[in-house]
Amino acid sequence: MMQRKTVLLLGANSDVAKASILQYIQLGYRVIAASRSTEALRLFVAKEISQPGEVTILPFDATDFQSHAGFYAQLPEKPHVVVYAAGYLQPNEVALHDFDGSFRMMQVHYAGAVSILNIIVTDMGNDRLERIIGLSSLSGVRGRKSNFIYGSTKAAFTQYLAGLRQYLFARRVTVNVIVAGYIRSKMTAGLSLPEALLLEPAFIARAVVQAGKAFTIVPGFKWKLIYLLLKWMPERLVAKLP
Template sequence: MNLHAIKTVLVLGANSDVAKEAILLYLEKGYHVIAASRSTGDIASFMKARNVADQQLTICYFDATAFSGHAEFYAGLPAKPHIVVYAAGFQVTNEQALVDWEGSYRMINVHYAGALSILNLIITDKENDHLERIIGLSSLSGVRGRKSNFVYGSTKAAFTQYLAGLRQYLFSRKIIVNVIIAGYIRSKMTAGLDLPEYLLMEPSFIAQKIVNAGNRFAIVPGAKWKIIYQVLKYMPEKLAARLP
């Protein structure tokens, strides 16, 4: 396959439940997908079970926290991306994060520092003149600080603000930047959490929002979560302090 003849999507953090569903949708649309993750074997097994043709997909190793290797990783890609999706994620509970610096530090590196490291390399690559879109998977946890998850939420808030500035920075180059501000997703990362069933969204639903992202910067999937997003954003501090 001539990878330079078709559009390429680079998915960073490709083993997340949402990312894998997004990969399937991109493949259906005829893109070549580079699935980058530490868990290359898991991705290969997932794609084999769904009869994905090898020539449509490239699987490669990527560690968001291994900053020193990001330049080599990007230089070694089989094709420069038209679209980049950053979906890497990691979470520990707030209680654990407060007493376990390693857990907090990893969330910072996966959600924020790692994103900056690789995305800065991509956007400053003068040889890639066909980059058209960057999409980041963030969270409603980053909209307002809450006592139950403010450590995790702060890393997502930082990522969202980076993407907001990046959108302005790339405006003159006509490169679109989107952020998916998602609520609770039924996934392996939330499997052990006590979450209300009626608010859980399926990974495939979030993936559709990623693949069909338009020009709007902030995309909040789900009607209920759109309301929650607005409430969180504009709620007076006295009321916000009472949130769990």
């Protein structure tokens, strides 16, 4: 009998993570969904999943670094796949004058990810581990004046994952980064974003659950073009962007 695989979703209350839960369940995975908002997750699972027992819900706070070792140690089973989807957004003009908000973005997107993922990948007793996926952002591709603080935290996360991919290569553990554009979600609600470029959480989730061997995955044809433009655009043109 083929062994059922387990996926651990960290930051599982995000819209993309919730859509990923549904898609992983459809693929036959057992899901461990971890988030600070466990009550919101329970309501979601009760409403959307016919067999709620397929999902184990655990409390996880990306910014509570001291709790991460204990969190990992008490998992009901070690994961085959780990998805880091925790996110926090503070508008750039606010973050410029509010270091607490800036620091929280650093903690959620980078320091928290490094803390928990280091614990997971150094557990040499978990020979099931086969993939780690991080949800990053096109905001981390180039520094732009409208969102460089948020973008810098995503850039740091992406670079960490790039190195982690090389570190785990000999163990045949694949590391992917989802470099997403604008997503219609509770985090972006209220922002003035072009409707034609908004992507649905389920679309991003499909890129997560279907991740292959490539490191960088940019969902959506329009966003692939924007990614390439941002990556190679001369600095004098980047300076003119919002």
